[in-house]
Amino acid sequence: MDSIFSYLNPDAPGGATGPHAGMKIAVQPTIGIAGWPARAGSEALAGYLSAGSATVIDRLTQGGAILTGLTHASELGLGVDDTSTSGRAVETKTVHAELMLDMAGEARLSACRGNLWGFKPSWGRVSHTGIAGLIPSMEACGILAQDPATIRSVLKTVAGADDMDFSQPRLDYKEISADEIKPAQFTLSVIGEAATLLSGDERKEFDEEITGLKRYGFNVRTVSWPDYNLCLTVHRIVGSVEASSAAGRYDSVRFGRRAPGTKNWNEMYLQSRGAFFGTLLKSYLIQGAYFQFERYDAYENACRIRARLLKEASRLFEQTDVLVFPSQKPAQPASLDALYEQFKLTAHANVTGCPALYMPSACAGGQGLEFAAGYGADERVIALGEYLHRQRAGGKL
Amino acid sequence: MEFEAVIGLEIHIELNCATKLFCDCPNNPGDDANVNTCPVCLWFPGAWPRLSRAALEKAALVCLGLNSEIQPESAFDQKIYYYPDQPKGYQLSQGHLPLARGGWVEITDEDGSIKRLRIHHIHMEEDVARLVHEMDGATPVSLVDFNRAGAPLVEIVTEPDFRTPHHAMEFLKILRTQVRYVGSSECSMENGTMRADANISIRPVGTNQMNTKVEVKNMNSVRHVGDAIAHEISRQSAAVRVGETIKEHTRLWDPDKKATLPMREKFEAPYIPDPSIPVIEIKPEEIAALRSRLPEMPATRAGRFVKEYGLSAEEAAYLSSEPETASYFEELIRLGVAARTAMHWVSTQLLPALRQRNEGLAHTLVTPKRLSELLAMLAKDEINAAAARDVLAHMFASDVSPADIVKARGLGQVSDTGELAAMVERVLAEQAAAVADFKSGQSKAMGFLIGQVMQASAGKANPKVIKELIAQKLSM
Ligand SMILES: [Zn+2]
Numbered sequence: 097m098d099s100i101f102s103y104l105n106p107d108a109p110g111g112a113t114g115p116h117a118g119m120k121i122a123v124q125p126t127i128g129i130a131g132w133p134a135r136a137g138s139e140a141l142a143g144y145l146s147a148g149s150a151t152v153i154d155r156l157t158q159g160g161a162i163l164t165g166l167t168h169a170s171e172l173g174l175g176v177d178d179t180s181t182s183g184r185a186v187e188t189k190t191v192h193a194e195l196m197l198d199m200a201g202e203a204r205l206s207a208c209r210g211n212l213w214g215f216k217p218s219w220g221r222v223s224h225t226g227i228a229g230l231i232p233s234m235e236a237c238g239i240l241a242q243d244p245a246t247i248r249s250v251l252k253t254v255a256g257a258d259d260m261d262f263s264q265p266r267l268d269y270k271e272i273s274a275d276e277i278k279p280a281q282f283t284l285s286v287i288g289e290a291a292t293l294l295s296g297d298e299r300k301e302f303d304e305e306i307t308g309l310k311r312y313g314f315n316v317r318t319v320s321w322p323d324y325n326l327c328l329t330v331h332r333i334v335g336s337v338e339a340s341s342a343a344g345r346y347d348s349v350r351f352g353r354r355a356p357g358t359k360n361w362n363e364m365y366l367q368s369r370g371a372f373f374g375t376l377l378k379s380y381l382i383q384g385a386y387f388q389f390e391r392y393d394a395y396e397n398a399c400r401i402r403a404r405l406l407k408e409a410s411r412l413f414e415q416t417d418v419l420v421f422p423s424q425k426p427a428q429p430a431s432l433d434a435l436y437e438q439f440k441l442t443a444h445a446n447v448t449g450c451p452a453l454y455m456p457s458a459c460a461g462g463q464g465l466e467f468a469a470g471y472g473a474d475e476r477v478i479a480l481g482e483y484l485h486r487q488r489a490g491g492k493l
Numbered sequence: 494m495e496f497e498a499v500i501g502l503e504i505h506i507e508l509n510c511a512t513k514l515f516c517d518c519p520n521n522p523g524d525d526a527n528v529n530t531c532p533v534c535l536w537f538p539g540a541w542p543r544l545s546r547a548a549l550e551k552a553a554l555v556c557l558g559l560n561s562e563i564q565p566e567s568a569f570d571q572k573i574y575y576y577p578d579q580p581k582g583y584q585l586s587q588g589h590l591p592l593a594r595g596g597w598v599e600i601t602d603e604d605g606s607i608k609r610l611r612i613h614h615i616h617m618e619e620d621v622a623r624l625v626h627e628m629d630g631a632t633p634v635s636l637v638d639f640n641r642a643g644a645p646l647v648e649i650v651t652e653p654d655f656r657t658p659h660h661a662m663e664f665l666k667i668l669r670t671q672v673r674y675v676g677s678s679e680c681s682m683e684n685g686t687m688r689a690d691a692n693i694s695i696r697p698v699g700t701n702q703m704n705t706k707v708e709v710k711n712m713n714s715v716r717h718v719g720d721a722i723a724h725e726i727s728r729q730s731a732a733v734r735v736g737e738t739i740k741e742h743t744r745l746w747d748p749d750k751k752a753t754l755p756m757r758e759k760f761e762a763p764y765i766p767d768p769s770i771p772v773i774e775i776k777p778e779e780i781a782a783l784r785s786r787l788p789e790m791p792a793t794r795a796g797r798f799v800k801e802y803g804l805s806a807e808e809a810a811y812l813s814s815e816p817e818t819a820s821y822f823e824e825l826i827r828l829g830v831a832a833r834t835a836m837h838w839v840s841t842q843l844l845p846a847l848r849q850r851n852e853g854l855a856h857t858l859v860t861p862k863r864l865s866e867l868l869a870m871l872a873k874d875e876i877n878a879a880a881a882r883d884v885l886a887h888m889f890a891s892d893v894s895p896a897d898i899v900k901a902r903g904l905g906q907v908s909d910t911g912e913l914a915a916m917v918e919r920v921l922a923e924q925a926a927a928v929a930d931f932k933s934g935q936s937k938a939m940g941f942l943i944g945q946v947m948q949a950s951a952g953k954a955n956p957k958v959i960k961e962l963i964a965q966k967l968s969m
Binding site (some may be wrong): 126127128134136141144146148150223224226227228232233258261263264318337338341344345346347349350361362365366369388389392395399 | 542635766767
């Protein structure tokens, strides 16, 4: 099998028409395509073929896009590890865009790993239907591409109300183009608390990236979000609780795998549950079950804090157009703590549901930046990205 | 020491919606196994629940019918527990924010007084799959049928207001009537569309203690609920008398052994808010619109039957216990049948005949219109009561008009005095002994003589006319 793809589309692409005619798409196997394997990187779903296509897939193929194949996913899409090939198909220019789950930052982290643009839409902006996620209240279908304009065009097609997804909030989304970005009137703010999480060298690099933005005429200031670090704590508790339920749906038995050597049907069912999950995912789910059964009070508390964080974030966006965060390339997560280390600069957008765009660094070896906008202002971060991308293409650094 | 019981009920009612709670699959659990399934009710990866508007409305009507207050905001939770009939590991239920709070049902207590039994809350939830264990073959197999998975349920949780098995049984009967009235469910314990679990504890009479409760399940008739509670009260009382402590657990009612048997320790599942189903917001005007759809409820209707039609309280309660019966009765009246005649024929002829034929009012050929035609012939003395019963028996099988049945079977009543006078003359001559008895003051002899003339007329004579003729002849 291909080193990037776990499955290649057996059908030769036809002469499709539409806004995406000729556009090649790679898909993470957490996103259903009717009749294709949908193991989502997990042994528990090894034999499962998708019963239907996700709404995002239907919309893109109706728009003429070509599905090239399925990538290799980390188990159930959680985190970015060495088994995952997310971003590699775009990086090697095998495809124009790639769809993958972003539950804690995975799409943006994969983009960072491959020096690509990576976007997580506002929660519910894109239909969840047909996407097998772990953290329903935080996950979104992420988009990776070589440039922000491609992300905008894919988003335009896949976003919007879907009769199959009742959870989508009905919001008016405002179109903003790159031409509307006037640096002098556009406020960018760095969260001081996020910047302090960086080591000395990382901090220096981040400051250089910020200096780059200032050179384009943007006024970048530093603001304080005292509770910023609670985003990761809330994600850790609420996310793992939701995941414990969501992964519990993959009982193995219905998907073809059974624990061997059990005495009776009841024991077979019980033993098969979770038996085929990997170590890291298992410890994540056990953490969630712990909060469900032993520390429900901590879970309730985390939900209350989350509501407060949402309010704090929307207050921040009353005073700034876009928040700017540093980024870090993800290291192989050997433990749960290492997994959370990946998310410390990305989880905020999943906790608040805000849109976030990763922009690769203009300098070789740079870590790049992440832009976040208020809930529903997806096009604002994309327009900023397009503006900066143009400036860079124009040779201005 | 005398003990009294403290009892609360948890009642599950399967709503009679066309589709399941979170998908468009037909809500027909009895169909061939696993035909009514889709990625949502099989909980395949990527499937998101979509709450059925029809189920929400039917559930809300149940709440209104039981005087429960619909909440402006309610929400679904994941009730976390695993069982092979619930393979996704959680059941969607409303643990924190139920659809409605409060409510009550009024019953008649054993001493005839009215007792109000309170409802704590009413919530919606999905049903689980059905496990089928086939033990007959060479290899026993266990199968799962998902037709029932995701079927819409409401659960009614009462306050611990009940003290006796009578309270529980009456509550269930009235609840069933009210829910049938609002049209949300058939509420048949026998068919499993209504299931009741009881929480029972005991305490010394006159105290206010809340003691450890035991949950009893698996009663599939109202009678069994009464029996199971009675058994559990005496079992617990006996245990406490010999110094045993009651431990919280769940027991199953065994109708053959007439006893409750321990099943397992009671397990409290945690409830986690479900992020995939939006909060349900119901505005006051939507509640008002639903309320306007409520039919006249049974107690109100029975009261009106007493006032408007002069029925006794028992007759009115009987006729209004089923909405179809009450409507049928009123339709007969609208078609010109006298109230007492309508009451009498519906309760003593029509309903028993339907029961015997295993038919319902909804589908019988004996429509109110046809029955009213028959009863009009009876009122006009065109046929007698015996003939009318005979005609009714034929009306179940075909939609021939009652008048044609009367003609075809020659059941028209003979009221012609000339023809009848000759018959009376002949009978009086043949029955000299009875005539003598009547003349000596034995009025019973009149009935015998009328019967003889009826027989002579092959049942077609008008008994009123016969009576008049006999009286006339014998007084001469
Ligand atoms: Zn279904």
